[in-house]
Amino acid sequence: MLIAGFPAGAFQTNCFVVAAEAGAPCVVVDPGQDAVEPLTALLAEHRLNPVAVLLTHGHFDHTFSVAPVCDGHDIPAWIHPGDRDLLADPLKGLSADATSFFGGRLEYREPREVRPLDDGAVLDLAGLRLTVDHTPGHTPGSVIFSGATEEGTELILAGDTLFAGSIGRTDLPGGDHGQMLASLRDKLLTRHDDTVVLPGHGPTTTIGRERAGNPFLRDLARPSTDQDLTVRRGL
Numbered sequence: 001m002l003i004a005g006f007p008a009g010a011f012q013t014n015c016f017v018v019a020a021e022a023g024a025p026c027v028v029v030d031p032g033q034d035a036v037e038p039l040t041a042l043l044a045e046h047r048l049n050p051v052a053v054l055l056t057h058g059h060f061d062h063t064f065s066v067a068p069v070c071d072g073h074d075i076p077a078w079i080h081p082g083d084r085d086l087l088a089d090p091l092k093g094l095s096a097d098a099t100s101f102f103g104g105r106l107e108y109r110e111p112r113e114v115r116p117l118d119d120g121a122v123l124d125l126a127g128l129r130l131t132v133d134h135t136p137g138h139t140p141g142s143v144i145f146s147g148a149t150e151e152g153t154e155l156i157l158a159g160d161t162l163f164a165g166s167i168g169r170t171d172l173p174g175g176d177h178g179q180m181l182a183s184l185r186d187k188l189l190t191r192h193d194d195t196v197v198l199p200g201h202g203p204t205t206t207i208g209r210e211r212a213g214n215p216f217l218r219d220l221a222r223p224s225t226d227q228d229l230t231v232r233r234g235l
Contacts, residue, residue: 001128001149002026003198004042009033011061014200016157018128018147023047025126029054029145029157030200031065039069051126053111055079056159056200057142058086059172060108070111077110080117080134082141087114092173117143133187135161137180138168144187155196156207162188162197164205167216185220 002024005016013032017039019025026048031039043050050073053066058079066087070077079087086092087110119134123145131146138160145157160168161183170177188197193208210217 001147002046002048003155004046005029005198006035006038006042007201008035008038009061009064012201013061014198014202015039016198017042017046017048017050018126018130018157019046019048020127025049025051027052027054027126027128027130028069030056030062030159031069032061033064035065036068036072039065051075052123053077054117054123054130054145054157055083056144056157056161057139058083058090059139059160060086060090062159062200063087063090067109067111070113076113076115078115078117078123080132080141080143082134082136083139084114084116084141086139086141087111119143130157135159135183135187137161137170137176137178137183139172140174140176142168142183153194153196154191155198156188156191157198158188159200162205162210162214163199163201164197164203164210165214166202167214168200181220184217189217189220 002019002021005014008015009032015031015035016029017026028050052075053070055063066077090108117132121132123130133144135142135144142161144161148154170180191207195207197205
């Protein structure tokens, strides 16, 4: 399996390409701000042909370049229905301060073709099998994508659900801290410690490393009402 990526734009959102091998079809995950040129260079470097864009959620730091990438390659974008409205109106997912920063408007449009991601679906794309898990909390339609390498190591494209040392913020419109904790407990901490996590921001990590040292994951097996933690990553 070939996995390559780069941090895009002012928000340093990780954009990934995943393929079975060099010179093969691929999927693009979360093409964020100013992602078109570096993505074009990455595709050329590895001789990859994109067949789909997969979106972990609808915040515009992850979807900023989805229309030009999809329409430029005549490929669909896949997103969970819970975040579909953010493709056409990204300001719905921003705080009041962020909305003011953009002058109360942000010119945006959907790609020509948008397909829904369903919880538990298995996507057979580009010679890959990727499982979709709905992980609401950061946004209503957040998802993670899971696959396996040739050696059998599981890897997760986690978007803004889990980071190295942190978790996605839940204080933006549509965020829900209780749902976030449930998603982390039920969809991520059930994985083996050697599962590799490719987050939406920051460095790669593993489930074992986060289970042992991530302060936001403490005591998730015990439901609590006092875990309203402040998080720092993601839009």
